[in-house]
Amino acid sequence: VRAWAANQAAPDAAVLAARRAIDADLAAILYTSGSTGKPKGVVLSHRNMVAGARSVASYLSITPADRILSVLPLSFDYGLSQLTCAFLAGATAVLLNHLFAKDVLKAVVEERITGLAAVPPLWFQLCTLPWPQDCTLRYLTNSGGAMPKTTVASLRAALPRAELFLMYGLTEAFRSTYLPPAELERRPDSMGRAIPNAQVMVVRPDGTPCAPNEPGELVHRGALVSLGYWNDPVKTAERFKPAPGQDPALPLVEMAVWSGDTVRMDEEGYLYFIGRSDDMIKVSGYRVSPTEVEEAVYATGLVDEAVAFGVPHPQLGQAIVLLALPKDGALAGAALLKECQRRLPAWMVPAHVTLSREAFPRNPNGKIDRKILRLDYLTMFDTISGNTQ
Incomplete structure (x- = not known):
C-alpha cells in the first residue's frame, strides 16, 4: 500500500497561478439515489450551492442562534443543505449518525436543537415518540417524498410549537418548492409554491403552460439549475x-x-404532486399515481408504511401491487383490501396486497426503495392469480 500523496504529480505553479476560481466553477458532484435508474452525477457550481443555501435559509428564517441537527446523509442534496444553510447563516450544525429514531429525540433534547430535517420514513417513526412539552424545535422540514396527512397531523400534535415546512426538490435543481406553515391547514396535500429566486412552471409536452389544475410536467428555471x-x-x-x-x-x-x-397548479399558484412519469401505473387505460394509492392507505390509520407500484398484467396492461407494514400484527390483508375498495375508485384498487412484518428497505438517502421491492413481483400475474397475503 502506497500513500496517496506520494503518487500524485505536483501541480505546475504557473498553471495554478493562471487558474482563477469563480462562482460558475464546479464545486461538487452529487449522485442521485437511482430510484428510476442508474445513479447520475449531478454537477453543482459554487453559485448553485450558495444560491440554494441563501434561498432555503431565507424562508426558514435561519439565524446564528439556530442549532440544526443533521441526520441525513451528506451525499444527499437535502442532507448537504443542512450544512450549507448553517454555514451561510452562521448557525450551528450538529452531526448525528443515528441508528434508531429515539437517538434523534435524545440528540434534540441534549443539544437543544431548533431545526430538524427528515424524509417521510423517518418522520413516520419520529411522530410516535414521546416529545417533551418544552421541546426547543422551532421548525421541521420534509422532502424526499410526500408526507401522508396522518403523519402531518401526528407531528403537529406531538410538536405544536414547531413550524412544519413541506418541501419538494430535485438534485438537479437543489430545492424547488415549499409550503408556508400558515397554509398547512388549508392545503395539507400541497407541495407549495416556488422557493425564493426560482420559477416553477407546469407545462404540456410542447412547453405551453397548463391551465389551472391541468396535470403537466414540472419545469424549474433559475440560479439553482445545475450544470x-x-x-x-x-x-x-x-x-x-x-x-x-x-x-x-x-x-x-x-x-x-x-x-x-407530473404535478398540477391551482388557481392560486399552489402545486400538488401527482407522480413521477416513470412511476405512473397504467391500468386498463387509466393512469394511476402510486402516491394517491399510498395516501388512501395511510388514511385508514391501519399501517405504518405503505408502498404501491405497477407490474405487468396480461389483460390490464399493469396491475397495482400494495405492500404495507401494519400497525397491528393481527391485521389481515383482506381487511386492508376492503378498506381500499371503500376509499378508492375501482381502477385504483390494488390487485394484490402483501403485509410485511419488517420495515421496508431504504435506499442510501433514507427513502423506501420502491425499485428493489418491485423486482419480486414482476412475474406474479403471468398466471393471472392476484390475491392477498
Whole structure:
C-alpha cells in the first residue's frame, strides 16, 4: 500500500497561478439515489450551492442562534443543505449518525436543537415518540417524498410549537418548492409554491403552460439549475432543455430542468404532486399515481408504511401491487383490501396486497426503495392469480 500523496504529480505553479476560481466553477458532484435508474452525477457550481443555501435559509428564517441537527446523509442534496444553510447563516450544525429514531429525540433534547430535517420514513417513526412539552424545535422540514396527512397531523400534535415546512426538490435543481406553515391547514396535500429566486412552471409536452389544475410536467428555471450530469451528455440532454416561454429575441438559450414529475397548479399558484412519469401505473387505460394509492392507505390509520407500484398484467396492461407494514400484527390483508375498495375508485384498487412484518428497505438517502421491492413481483400475474397475503 502506497500513500496517496506520494503518487500524485505536483501541480505546475504557473498553471495554478493562471487558474482563477469563480462562482460558475464546479464545486461538487452529487449522485442521485437511482430510484428510476442508474445513479447520475449531478454537477453543482459554487453559485448553485450558495444560491440554494441563501434561498432555503431565507424562508426558514435561519439565524446564528439556530442549532440544526443533521441526520441525513451528506451525499444527499437535502442532507448537504443542512450544512450549507448553517454555514451561510452562521448557525450551528450538529452531526448525528443515528441508528434508531429515539437517538434523534435524545440528540434534540441534549443539544437543544431548533431545526430538524427528515424524509417521510423517518418522520413516520419520529411522530410516535414521546416529545417533551418544552421541546426547543422551532421548525421541521420534509422532502424526499410526500408526507401522508396522518403523519402531518401526528407531528403537529406531538410538536405544536414547531413550524412544519413541506418541501419538494430535485438534485438537479437543489430545492424547488415549499409550503408556508400558515397554509398547512388549508392545503395539507400541497407541495407549495416556488422557493425564493426560482420559477416553477407546469407545462404540456410542447412547453405551453397548463391551465389551472391541468396535470403537466414540472419545469424549474433559475440560479439553482445545475450544470448537468457528469460525463453523460445524453442523459443531460434529456433532462436539461430550453426553458419554456423565452423571448425569441434572446440569442442565448436559458436551460431549465424538466423534472419528469407530473404535478398540477391551482388557481392560486399552489402545486400538488401527482407522480413521477416513470412511476405512473397504467391500468386498463387509466393512469394511476402510486402516491394517491399510498395516501388512501395511510388514511385508514391501519399501517405504518405503505408502498404501491405497477407490474405487468396480461389483460390490464399493469396491475397495482400494495405492500404495507401494519400497525397491528393481527391485521389481515383482506381487511386492508376492503378498506381500499371503500376509499378508492375501482381502477385504483390494488390487485394484490402483501403485509410485511419488517420495515421496508431504504435506499442510501433514507427513502423506501420502491425499485428493489418491485423486482419480486414482476412475474406474479403471468398466471393471472392476484390475491392477498
